[in-house]
Amino acid sequence: xxxxxxxxxxxxxxxxxxxxxxxxRARQAGVTRVVAIGADLASSKAALALADGxxxxxxTVGVHPHDARNxxxxxxxxxxxxxxxxxxxxxxxxxxxxxxxxxxxxxxQFAFQSQLSLAATFGLPVVVHEREAFDDMLAxxxxxxxxGPPSEDGGVGHIxxxxxxxxxxxxxQARVWLDLGCHIGIxxxxxxxxxxxxxxxxxxxxxxxxxxxxxxxxxxxxxxxGQRNEPAHTALVAxxxxxxxxxxxxxxxxxTTDNAFRVFGAW
Numbered sequence: 001x002x003x004x005x006x007x008x009x010x011x012x013x014x015x016x017x018x019x020x021x022x023x024x025r026a027r028q029a030g031v032t033r034v035v036a037i038g039a040d041l042a043s044s045k046a047a048l049a050l051a052d053g054x055x056x057x058x059x060t061v062g063v064h065p066h067d068a069r070n071x072x073x074x075x076x077x078x079x080x081x082x083x084x085x086x087x088x089x090x091x092x093x094x095x096x097x098x099x100x101x102x103x104x105x106x107x108x109q110f111a112f113q114s115q116l117s118l119a120a121t122f123g124l125p126v127v128v129h130e131r132e133a134f135d136d137m138l139a140x141x142x143x144x145x146x147x148g149p150p151s152e153d154g155g156v157g158h159i160x161x162x163x164x165x166x167x168x169x170x171x172x173q174a175r176v177w178l179d180l181g182c183h184i185g186i187x188x189x190x191x192x193x194x195x196x197x198x199x200x201x202x203x204x205x206x207x208x209x210x211x212x213x214x215x216x217x218x219x220x221x222x223x224x225x226g227q228r229n230e231p232a233h234t235a236l237v238a239x240x241x242x243x244x245x246x247x248x249x250x251x252x253x254x255x256t257t258d259n260a261f262r263v264f265g266a267w
Contacts, residue, residue, distance in 0.1 A: 092127025
């Protein structure tokens with residue numbers, strides 16, 4: 001069995017004391033590859049450094065909506081330079097977050113649209129964060145796809161695959177993203193019994209559009225809720241998804257691993 005954690009903040013300070021041991025635990029749990037996610041310039045550079053030192057890791061680079069207020073021309077220039085690195089496989093984590101509003105919404109929209117344009121220029125996939133911004137997110141992605149629709153292999157002028165990260169919605173919201181052509185990332189929350197709508201959505205999402213993730217060190221699944229999350233827990237997410245779909249764990253592992261390779265490329 002091979003699993004891929006497609007969204008991990010493995011470069012976070014929370015792993016400074018045992019990062020190598022964390023990766024070994026992941027390997028023992030069947031999680032053989034990890035996507036290290038950038039959320040600002042510093043974490044993006046750290047993700048690239050992790051990918052440089054470990055062939056099981058690839059990186060994404062981007063500016064999270066929480067930091068959109070700091071998205072300046074200088075940041076843009078640095079981001080463009082990082083995107084040219086072979087280790088950078090996607091733009092992300094980018095998007096809109098109207099729950100916390102740590103950055104003004106106008107700044108969030110500017111940073112998001114700018115980075116979507118960058119993804120289209122380089123033909124890269126995007127990893128998208130959306131919280132309480134469904135309507136604006138949908139409108140923005142529709143415009144982006146009209147200008148450069150998602151394509152199977154990316155390419156200049158076209159956004160690659162779009163991943164709706166940490167999906168917490170219901171079946172109808174999942175249907176909207178699927179109709180738009182997105183992949184959907186499911187994390188630890190699907191293991192929570194009270195997340196009935198999310199669990200139903202996990203059963204509904206076609207297996208060829210599903211990705212597994214932890215969002216570690218955040219969002220630990222049951223029975224580790226409240227503790228530090230880590231890539232090894234991808235196996236718990238996979239098991240719950242298999243149960244929701246009435247499938248064998250191996251089938252979910254095989255399909256979601258294939259999906260990760262299709263979105264991010266093999267590594």
